[in-house]
Amino acid sequence: MGQHVLLNSVEHRGLRVHAGHGARLGDDVMGALTFPDEFRNVQAHYPIVFRREPAGGFLPLVLFGLQEGCNLFLDGDRWDATYVPLSVQRQPFLIGVAGGERLVHVDLDHPRVRDAGSDGALLFDAEGASSEHLERIRSVLLALHEGxxxxxxxxAALQRLELLESFFLDVQLEDGSLxxxxxFHTINEERLGALDGATLERLARDNHLLPIYMVLASMSRMRDLIERTNRRRAASR
Known part of the structure; x- marks a missing residue:
């Protein structure tokens, strides 16, 4: 669950946060949350899929790997893509809302959090003002929250038009394993193509049409995940 507390310059003056990447920093995950306004950026690198939630809705996710606990874009302490999703960039911070105000919280149990005197980016200067790193995180959190x-x-638009369909991908890797x-779910391209002009116009007016096409375009990145899996398994033999 983590230890989420309100970030403040008195208690957390000396707190540092590791801003790099790596499995030890919690980055070795199969996927991460994304949102429609981010689809254009993420589709160039990662497949975008939808996961059904217990309450019945769906959440859009970017995939970093083909199995749990495997991020194929991690190369030691380097993230092998020019764009890192905001839900990854924001770690170990999150937004809490109190009285209508958005406040920055930090997970003190997150592996990125460092004590005073350790390596990592400071969050506050000696006078208690926000550091450049913290200001950047605030911008990331705001964009993520709004998205x-x-x-x-x-x-809801996808569900109303019955555009989401479940799918599975069977892969035989170069080592012979299946x-x-x-x-996960994706966009049903045939149903999308059958929509009439008025429906497509409404989707475009509501800023839903472009994200739909970004999801479809992103599915070509599945091939990259397969190739990365093959390379990683070959290197480990």
């Missing part, structure tokens, strides 16, 4: 807030309307990616 996530806008996601339900996008997903692997199946399942449990």
């Amino acid at each position: 996530v807030d806008a996601t339900p309307a996008f997903v 692997n199946r990616l399942a449990g």
Whole structure:
């Protein structure tokens, strides 16, 4: 669950945060949350899929690997892509809302958090003013918060038009092993193509049409995940 506390310059004056990447920093994950306004950036590197939630809705995710606990874009302490999703960039911070105000919280149990005197980026200067790193994080959190807030309307449009369909991907890797990616949904391209002009116009007016096409374009990145998996397994033999 973590230890989420309100960030403040009195208690956390000396707190540092590791801003790099690596498995030890919690980055070795199969995927991460994304949102429609981010689709244009992420589709160039990662597949975008949808996961059904217990309450019945769907969440858009970017995939970094084909199995849990495997991020194929991690190369030691380097992230092998020019764009890192905001939900990864924001770690170990999150937004809490109190009285209508958005406040920055930090997970003190997150592996990125360092004590005073350790390596890592400071969050406050000697006078208690926010550091450049913290200001950047605030911008990331704001964009992420606004993007996530806008996601339900996008997903509702997809569900109303029955554009989401489940899929699975069977992969035979170069080492001969068989692997199946399942449990996710994507856009049904045939149903999308059958929509009438008025419906497409409404989707465009509501800023939903471009994200839909970004999802479709992103599915070509599945081939990259397969190739990365082959290279990683070959290197480990």
